[in-house]
Amino acid sequence: MMQIFGKIHPQTLRLIALFVALLATVLFFSTQIDSYLSPRMFTRITTSAAVILPIAVGQALVVMTRNIDLSIGSTVGVVAYLTGEFLAAHGDLSPLLVALLALGIGAAMGAVNGVLVAYGRVPSIIVTLGTLALYRSFLVQYSDAKTITTASLPQWLVDLPQVNAFSVLGLEVRVTVVLGLSAAVVMGLALTRLRAARRIYAVGSNPDAALMAGINAARVVFVAFVLSGALAGLSGLIFLAKFGNITVVAGLGFELKAVAAVVVGGVSILGGSGSMIGVVIGCVLVDTIDNSLTRWDLVSEFWRDALLGMLIMAAVTVDTFASRSLRRLGAQKGAQ
């Protein structure tokens, strides 16, 4: 047993641990909730995780550079609203252009954060606390209490959440899920393959060293924020498609959901480490817990948040201790 553990990379072990936690959660709830292990539940969890996944991926990128983006909830709201408004006037825009528009608006908002953090040298938590308020205020002011409704949106967008991309083993995989996942896959591949993306880890791991090693740390941080914004744009688009009705509260509080998913997914809040697979599992795990608790007869509506908080804490604690003992194991192996 020890020998097997010794051979696998600690990061991989950590992912396995996370995955086991997810499996355990699913198994537990399947004993508690009737017809839990059903295609329908699969759809529920995947489609609801799909809204959060892009912002979790973006948040992970930012966190890896030792920063944080608290403005994404507001960005999601603004993108959903502006895109919806634009579509109300130009309903014939092609889907690809719509996506580009949403990503573009998000990226621009991310760029504002990025410039302030990377070039203005203002700590990210300050910048994004500020823009969290600012973007939401902008939305309140700009929307003038008008609501975007499904009626004003093109039919393809309204129908998007119910379109199946493909089915495996009787499980339906929706287009929105594919969209969300593709964000994680693209970023995941980039992070392991692209030199430019590896610099994200370097900058988060030791910003001073990055500077000395000839890495343009400011640009890396800037790009991370732009990506985070763009991905919030993607979330905004999925949000718009899914709910159709966009008011000033759209996306409120999403930043906390994203941070929770990222943290549970094993991305170090101190920067420099983490993987997209972890983020995906983290996102699904949090969503599974949340979704399952609402269906669990044993717990009343009012216990949900308390349990959610405790379970997140438990997941993180187990992960911390597991990875710490793994590291110790690895260190001993290295010493021998």
Next chain:
Amino acid sequence: EAKPGQAVNMVLLPKFLGVAVFDQADRGAQEAAKELGNTGTYQYEGPTPENSAAGQIEMLTTATTQKQGVVMISNNAGDQIAPTAEAAQKAGTKVVTWDSPIPSGKGESLFVAQVDFGSIGTVMADMVYDEAGGKGEFAVLSASPDAANQNAWIDAMKKVLASDAKYKDLKLDDVVYGNDQSEESYNRALGLVDKYPNLKVIMAPTTVGIVAAAKAMQDEKLCDKVKVSGLGLPAEMVSYTMNGCAPEFALWSFVDLGYLTYYTSYMLATGSLKGEIGEEFKAGRMGTMKIDADPGRPGAKRVLMGPFTVYNKDNVEAAAK
């Protein structure tokens, strides 16, 4: 009878800014202001969505400091606002609630009720009855657990269900809360469907919840099985009513509510209305109104606007315009 042309500084305070129904109330209030020729100031101000309760308390305090004549508030802070409202009254600023009252009635001169809360219960029960075809299981998707008006309506509905044999075959499975957020409401609605396989109707007495639930049923192609009903805005609901996901829902006119609230408040502040039970007065285009005891809140007084409009395929498109 109102005495137009006097100066009363008035503030209309919604739960928070950026929501269509409150803006409609603002329009109604402005209409009344013009009609009454109030030479005082009028402001429509509200907190930000994430800071609603604390924001309302802050704004009411500020209005008191500014010695505003009347603050008309759609209360989102529950009883937490009562001490502030009492302080306002003491300092000479009248507090009139509309849409959502102060539950204990403390510090409130009057509540301008959109409809009788008891009758909302009846209408909600009837809509469930219609959509379920007289029998079956249903569940409620509400706003936040602390929303005073929703809680009152749900209670009223439960009373109606229990009191009339007509509803004996309807079974209320659960009450869940979507906190007036699309994402949460959507997930809660789907959660209900999964948890209760025989569910026939989701009753959502909140404009955010009803749309989210309707969209969820549409997305999951469940509209044949599970109908959505509740309180909604025609403009937001029109497509779901037309495609059968939410065949019936109800609402009152927020323009009228704003108008009546302003009218009543003005009269109260100018002394043409004492604000005592039994008083009758003419409220412009709304006709004759009467102050009576609020049946839901002992000791509190209300002006009842009424009635409902129940929307369906026949009238929703016209109302949505």
Next chain:
Amino acid sequence: MAVLELQNVSKSFAATAALKDMNLAIEPGEIHAIVGENGAGKSTLIKIMTGVHQPDAGQIRVEGAAVAVRSTQEAQSLGIAAIYQEPMVFPDLDVAENIFISNRAEGAFMNWKRIYAAAARLIEQLGVTLDVRRAASGLTLAEQQTVEIARALSLNVKVLIMDEPTASLSAHEVARLLKIARALKAKGVAVIYISHRLDEIFEVADRVTVIRDGQHISTKPIAEVTPDGLVKDMVGRAVDTHAVKTAANPHGPAVLRLENLGRAGVFSGIGFDLSAGEVLCFAGLVGARRTDVALALFGIAPATEGRILIDGAEATIRTPQEAMARGIAYVSEDRRKLGLAMTLPIYANISLASLKKLLGGLGLIDRGAEIAMAETYRTQLAIKSPDVRVEVGKLSGGNQQKVMLAKWLETKPRILIFDEPTRGVDVGAKAEVHNIIRQLASEGVAVLVISSDLPEVLALADRVLVMREGAQAGILDIAEATQERVIGLAAGREARVA
């Protein structure tokens, strides 16, 4: 034509003029040493060459053309790279990636296979055993230094700058590094070499530049200078760099006694007696686990086997507080990470380990006493700073070292452990530190010194404990300790001595 030339370069930090009207020309294929006291401006000079700092005035020329070096990338693309005084690694990346992360020649995609192979080759070339797939987080200072050197080597540079690369290396690794420097020189690379160890400079340099107080003093071929002459140029007057060895009292009762001390998987079998007034030096190759013994004594990473006796009574030491309560002080080898709070002023650092003494009624700190105490050390240790309210991070490396010493001296310890006490300290200051250590011993403090600098060990020690691979290779009395014997024990070529 000079490959790199600085003309009239000046640089100030707030009130400090770090460089004044500096001129320097580096020829291709030479090893150019730069020497100077702590705070003379050597590192600043380097950082201007590599674009970390921008000069306030003056010009940089590369192969005759005036250039602006605005960032380290620009320096790299001009063919200038540096190994900095303080190692800069990425703890979360593995060794290989640490080496290649900023290598532009490697293309847009990570070819992991090639990277690992190339990294392994580079590390091997440096004569070190280091798993290139290992995360850099647990590396010792020396290993970090190795990674940095490999990183610089992987770039195809015209000018390679080494800012005190040997400060934390032992003789063994130093020799290897100097060999690499010569090999680079043979390939036509210009090497700028900064060190406080003059013997290395005489061994490897072609020319040597002396700077003092930010000003250029002299540049001469190595053949034309003598060690004493260099020191005189550096300091501005003649100094005696040899520590006076005062008579000690090595045979009193043992203050500290270790019996078969060990920590599972790290070190084992350490045992010795240390008397008041005695100086025991720990020698050994880098990674011999000397620091770990010290960490065990200080309660950071407690021992798991054996016994520690203080004044003859067994002591359990599980935390630094417990160690300090028993009169133990530990001056860490890594002043940046473990020694000093860089953004706090000098006085706050000096008082840090003995705050209790400064507390008046109500637990309030007596500010006046605190400043006065810091001022005393500033004068006594000649810390180069106008004021004790200056942030420690703004001092030069050597002066930071002195602040750290002051912090521990103030705890008035009975057992004082120095881990590489003169790392990065200039010749003058080094003599001062040595004098301080001898002085403490003569006052009855039991002193443990961990040092990779053999001449230092031989100058200071009453006895020398040599460690090899986590074990005690032997204890030598100073009379029998010669350079050869210590190296022999450390490298395992000589049988153990009881």
Next chain:
Amino acid sequence: MQRLKSWEGILLALFLMTFAGNVVLAPEFLTVQNQVNLFQLSIEKIIVALVMTLIILNAEIDLSVASVMGLSACAFGYMVTQGWPAGGAVVICLGVGLVAGLINAVLIARAGIPSLVVTLAMLIGFRGFARVLVKDQSMGNFPDWFTHLGQDPLVGPLPLALILFVVLLVGLGVLLHRTGFGRQIVVIGTNAEVARFSGLNVARVKTTLFVMSGFVSALAGLLYAARLGSVRGDAASGFELDIITMVLMGGVSIFGGKGTMPGVFLSILIILNLRNGMALTNITGHIQTGVIGILLIASVLIPNLASDLRARRAKAV
């Protein structure tokens, strides 16, 4: 140090500007009642901001403060509704705060999990427990002495909470800047490893801070219950961001080790005055929020830009 001094100078100037602006633009501003209200409306936040200052200086963060406030307020409501004596309930609620703080402390200081992570989970968890206690109810009917303490002046025009704030401001200011414990907070915030290697008990300092934060948050929660006379599950929700904003604008570095209590006090004054002034001149809620957002960013950005500019000018000379 230099920078910090000039920073507080900027804050002071800013405060004087807002104050003067308010006096000129809003006739009601200078009334005693308004001055008291100005603090009272945010009193719970500004009290907790004082402890948050210590925590951020220590390079940690406590996102759970508002949830602890809510939990304590709801626990109080619950107990009073259950017919417990209010005095006893107050003591128990403070105990709840201690326990909540201790849970955070153990996970952060002993288990070594980053505080951002721990307190984020507890932000959800503690709020959840508050909801478990009060469900969908609003709980009020507190004894008169209790609401009286929350709503009416105690000494002169000053209510209890404001007096507590002043006491804590001075007390924690002295603690931070003059005592050994305060120095330990700052050193650990600068570099915890250096502190450990200097023999400081890092875990104990962090434990003390988080327990203190839990306690003060619980106290603030009780003040909230007393001021508003009733509680709901969402009591004090979302306050954490406002609190952190106050601290950061006061010049406390989010990375720890840098910042002063006077700076935070000035920042509190600026934010309260700005909000009050804008409200009195009828500038609505979301614009206020936006302005404070901009101010927060500008408060760090402008000094940065200024120093860049100075460096550039120095080079040009």
